[in-house]
Amino acid sequence: MSTYKLKLYVTGKTPRSERAIANLRKICEEDLGSDYELTVIDVLERPNLAEDDKILATPTLIKVLPPPERRIIGDLSNRKKVLFGLDITTMRIIERGYNDETGGRVERTKGLIGRR
Amino acid sequence: MMKQVEELRELKVLLVEDNPADAALFEETIKEQSLGGIHIYMSSTLKEALDTIKSNQIDIVLLDLNLPDSRGEETLTKLLSAAPDVPVIVLTSTNDPLMGQRLIQAGAMDYLVKGRVGSFITNAIYNTAARVEAGKKIKEAYENLRNLLNDSQDAILVVNSNNIVEFANRAARRLFGERVKIGEQLGIVSNEPGHTQELDVLRPDGTLAVVELYIRESLWYGEYARIFTFRDITERKKAEEELTKTKDQLEYLFTVSPAVVYTLNPKNLALMWISPNLERMTGYTIKEALKWGWWENNVHPEDRERALERRKEIFTKSHIWGEYRFKKKDGEYIWLRDELRRIDGSQGKQVEIVGASLDITREHQMKEEQQELENQLRQVQKLESIGRLAGGIAHDFHNMLNVILGYAEICLNSIHPQDPLRRNVEQIIKAARRSADLTRQLLAFGRKQTLHPKVVNLNDVIRNFENLLRRVIGEHIDMRLILADNLANVKVDPGQMEQVIMNLVVNARDAMPEGGKLIIETANVELDETYARSHPDVTPGKYVMFSVTDTGCGMDKETMSKIFEPFFTTKEQGKGTGLGLSTVYGIVKQSGGHITVYSEVGYGTTFKIYLPQVEDKETPQPESEEEPSIIKSKGEHILVVEDEDMLRELIEEILTQLGYEVTVAANGGEALLLVEEKGLKPDLVLTDVVMPNMSGKDLVKRLKKSQPHLKVLYMSGYSDDAMIQQGILEPGTAFIPKPFTLNDLAKKVQEVLRGGDNKR
Numbered sequence: 001m002s003t004y005k006l007k008l009y010v011t012g013k014t015p016r017s018e019r020a021i022a023n024l025r026k027i028c029e030e031d032l033g034s035d036y037e038l039t040v041i042d043v044l045e046r047p048n049l050a051e052d053d054k055i056l057a058t059p060t061l062i063k064v065l066p067p068p069e070r071r072i073i074g075d076l077s078n079r080k081k082v083l084f085g086l087d088i089t090t091m092r093i094i095e096r097g098y099n100d101e102t103g104g105r106v107e108r109t110k111g112l113i114g115r116r
Numbered sequence: 117m118m119k120q121v122e123e124l125r126e127l128k129v130l131l132v133e134d135n136p137a138d139a140a141l142f143e144e145t146i147k148e149q150s151l152g153g154i155h156i157y158m159s160s161t162l163k164e165a166l167d168t169i170k171s172n173q174i175d176i177v178l179l180d181l182n183l184p185d186s187r188g189e190e191t192l193t194k195l196l197s198a199a200p201d202v203p204v205i206v207l208t209s210t211n212d213p214l215m216g217q218r219l220i221q222a223g224a225m226d227y228l229v230k231g232r233v234g235s236f237i238t239n240a241i242y243n244t245a246a247r248v249e250a251g252k253k254i255k256e257a258y259e260n261l262r263n264l265l266n267d268s269q270d271a272i273l274v275v276n277s278n279n280i281v282e283f284a285n286r287a288a289r290r291l292f293g294e295r296v297k298i299g300e301q302l303g304i305v306s307n308e309p310g311h312t313q314e315l316d317v318l319r320p321d322g323t324l325a326v327v328e329l330y331i332r333e334s335l336w337y338g339e340y341a342r343i344f345t346f347r348d349i350t351e352r353k354k355a356e357e358e359l360t361k362t363k364d365q366l367e368y369l370f371t372v373s374p375a376v377v378y379t380l381n382p383k384n385l386a387l388m389w390i391s392p393n394l395e396r397m398t399g400y401t402i403k404e405a406l407k408w409g410w411w412e413n414n415v416h417p418e419d420r421e422r423a424l425e426r427r428k429e430i431f432t433k434s435h436i437w438g439e440y441r442f443k444k445k446d447g448e449y450i451w452l453r454d455e456l457r458r459i460d461g462s463q464g465k466q467v468e469i470v471g472a473s474l475d476i477t478r479e480h481q482m483k484e485e486q487q488e489l490e491n492q493l494r495q496v497q498k499l500e501s502i503g504r505l506a507g508g509i510a511h512d513f514h515n516m517l518n519v520i521l522g523y524a525e526i527c528l529n530s531i532h533p534q535d536p537l538r539r540n541v542e543q544i545i546k547a548a549r550r551s552a553d554l555t556r557q558l559l560a561f562g563r564k565q566t567l568h569p570k571v572v573n574l575n576d577v578i579r580n581f582e583n584l585l586r587r588v589i590g591e592h593i594d595m596r597l598i599l600a601d602n603l604a605n606v607k608v609d610p611g612q613m614e615q616v617i618m619n620l621v622v623n624a625r626d627a628m629p630e631g632g633k634l635i636i637e638t639a640n641v642e643l644d645e646t647y648a649r650s651h652p653d654v655t656p657g658k659y660v661m662f663s664v665t666d667t668g669c670g671m672d673k674e675t676m677s678k679i680f681e682p683f684f685t686t687k688e689q690g691k692g693t694g695l696g697l698s699t700v701y702g703i704v705k706q707s708g709g710h711i712t713v714y715s716e717v718g719y720g721t722t723f724k725i726y727l728p729q730v731e732d733k734e735t736p737q738p739e740s741e742e743e744p745s746i747i748k749s750k751g752e753h754i755l756v757v758e759d760e761d762m763l764r765e766l767i768e769e770i771l772t773q774l775g776y777e778v779t780v781a782a783n784g785g786e787a788l789l790l791v792e793e794k795g796l797k798p799d800l801v802l803t804d805v806v807m808p809n810m811s812g813k814d815l816v817k818r819l820k821k822s823q824p825h826l827k828v829l830y831m832s833g834y835s836d837d838a839m840i841q842q843g844i845l846e847p848g849t850a851f852i853p854k855p856f857t858l859n860d861l862a863k864k865v866q867e868v869l870r871g872g873d874n875k876r
Contacts, residue, residue, distance in 0.1 A: 011316035011324060043318055054303035056292055057315035057327060071305050073329065074313040085307055
């Protein structure tokens with residue numbers, strides 16, 4: 001059982017869909033190692049799943065596990081924002097040497113999440 | 117403030133109080149303090165109060181909680197549930213802060229503790245009225261805001277802190293349909309506020325939209341909220357994609373297109389932009405091309421001024437074109453066809469000049485080749501027609517000259533040797549013979565000669581002829597033979613070929629009065645389709661090439677175009693007939709060959725003759741096999757009688773070379789003197805038939821008297837048939853027609869010397 005369970009909703013083969021898939025694969029490989037399970041869902045093929053997940057726009061990435069559920073939309077080109085947005089392993093990022101500048105960002109992200 | 121006071125005057129306040137004393141006190145206080153600006157209604161029960169509220173549009177209610185029909189906090193709840201919109205100020209007798217809080221939570225605007233009311237009551241009424249008014253204004257403002265948001269083309273969603281949708285404008289409902297409902301949860305989005313990237317949205321009708329999302333954190337009715345604005349950029353995106361596609365297509369076109377496209381500054385015609393296929397065409401990069409003066413510097417100097425002037429015409433014309441040579445980066449010149457178009461913007465503004473350059477080097481070459489071809493064709497046709505004309509005339513002329521000669525000879529024979537008329541007739545004969553010589557050359561040019569083609573090897577012909585050629589050209593000219601090994605055979609008339617070689621060599625000699633080099637070369641060559649295409653008189657195939665090159669004065673193009681024409685000569689009057697090269701041309705053409713001339717003034721001239729090769733199996737005919745027997749002459753003695761100095765010398769030369777002992781005589785008298793007085797005993801006499809004073813026939817008659825076994829060979833410019841028919845010679849007489857080749861002569865001499873007895 002993987003630690004991370006992710007779902008990525010896309011719409012067909014639009015440039016945004018393709019960019020998002022490529023970006024996410026890269027992030028997963030670099031930051032999550034093999035410890036993830038990713039499902040890419042095309043809303044055109046699986047409209048019911050999209051409805052159940054109340055998908056308004058794509059690309060939408062959902063972190064299903066570990067809880068709490070987090071969503072981020074866009075082509076996922078900003079790796080840092082994706083990781084912060086999904087509340088994934090801020091520790092990992094700090095380890096990677098982003099501590100100085102991103103220290104504040106981590107706080108901000110936590111603050112934002114805390115408000116929910 | 118004044119306005120508020122005025123409005124407050126109209127305030128309708130309902131006092132709900134069952135204690136008459138309290139009621140009177142409150143009323144009096146309010147009236148006094150409000151200067152009559154507040155109209156007071158009175159009720160003593162809840163029921164009565166509700167009726168009054170209903171019928172009198174009460175603005176504010178002052179409510180005592182303990183009434184005959186209701187007691188405690190319940191009274192407030194009951195009243196508000198029946199009349200929810202009316203603002204209520206509660207009057208209580210207990211000073212309990214907790215209860216006060218509860219009352220406010222339950223919906224009271226304010227509460228006052230009885231006994232402490234005093235002057236506060238009117239203030240409380242005014243405050244509440246002001247708050248109600250402000251609340252209305254806020255509501256109105258939000259109403260306006262909602263209307264504005266509804267009018268927006270962007271889809272806007274307002275989501276509260278629990279992710280419940282508080283508001284969705286019309287555009288949002290259109291974009292998301294049933295997926296967004298007021299009061300329901302929206303999929304949580306944890307993106308930070310600000311711009312996000314482009315997103316895809318599936319519209320309710322199944323079409324796809326591309327949107328741009330902006331998230332803003334804000335307050336909505338005083339509460340934290342996030343506002344999502346989706347801007348539909350589908351059309352823009354489509355246009356962008358179209359543009360990119362068009363750009364890609366253009367880029368592709370520029371890379372495959374043969375034309376280089378560019379724009380020029382409409383003021384100074386400086387290059388502003390140029391398509392990338394420039395590099396393929398010229399080798400220059402775009403960066404190099406954009407440097408000042410690049411174009412001007414690379415236009416061929418001879419074309420520069422014209423091309424520049426042409427370009428400037430774009431100031432006055434809307435479309436111009438020009439052709440010029442342009443230097444590529446590797447230094448090679450190409451021909452460019454340039455087209456410029458001026459595009460005048462609307463209202464005369466923003467003039468643009470666009471241009472296209474096409475490499476037309478190939479077309480130019482083809483045009484030049486075509487022109488060259490046409491020239492050659494004209495040349496061939498001209499020679500052809502002159503040849504036909506000359507040949508036609510010469511043929512008749514030749515026949516008539518034969519008649520003149522024949523009768524002149526007959527005349528001569530019947531005139532007494534001492535008759536002074538003889539000289540006149542002899543002059544006639546001489547002139548007629550010279551004319552016959554000329555007409556024969558014309559016949560050769562006109563290809564009307566009878567050829568006797570044999571399979572020969574040109575190398576052999578040249579080698580046999582070499583010594584004679586050396587004599588002819590003299591010692592001041594260095595003659596070299598470069599003869600190809602394994603030279604293929606050709607089928608030509610060897611005598612005529614000797615004449616061709618002789619004519620070319622004599623011409624070469626005359627071109628080098630100060631001396632020089634003369635090179636005779638042979639080679640096997642193949643003239644292919646390409647060559648044939650550019651030389652209209654050539655059939656592709658295998659040829660034997662034979663060339664004569666001199667290092668003489670050369671000739672210009674004008675001269676070169678005329679050299680094969682009969683009677684065209686560059687030699688001094690009387691030195692050339694102008695028929696030498698015409699004869700060569702005629703013989704070569706009649707032999708199925710092809711002739712070219714290349715000359716450079718001051719450097720020299722090369723004539724190349726191409727004769728079709730014949731199959732290997734056709735071996736050269738006996739000629740060269742007989743050679744040994746000819747060369748191995750037994751040193752016989754030959755007396756040559758010929759009045760033409762040149763010819764006499766030539767014959768002497770030939771026979772001497774062949775190993776004969778030769779004695780020459782210029783006429784019959786001289787010959788008789790040698791034989792009868794000096795005791796010369798020749799084995800053979802070779803005599804011209806027609807000579808002044810004494811004909812060959814008469815001479816032989818005289819000689820035979822003293823030497824009956826003398827062998828005789830006649831020679832003449834006339835065919836033996838003509839001679840015999842006119843009775844000048846008897847049938848069976850040994851005869852050689854002039855002009856003869858070296859081999860002809862050698863063969864004939866041998867023939868007469870060996871089997872001469874039965875040929876009398």
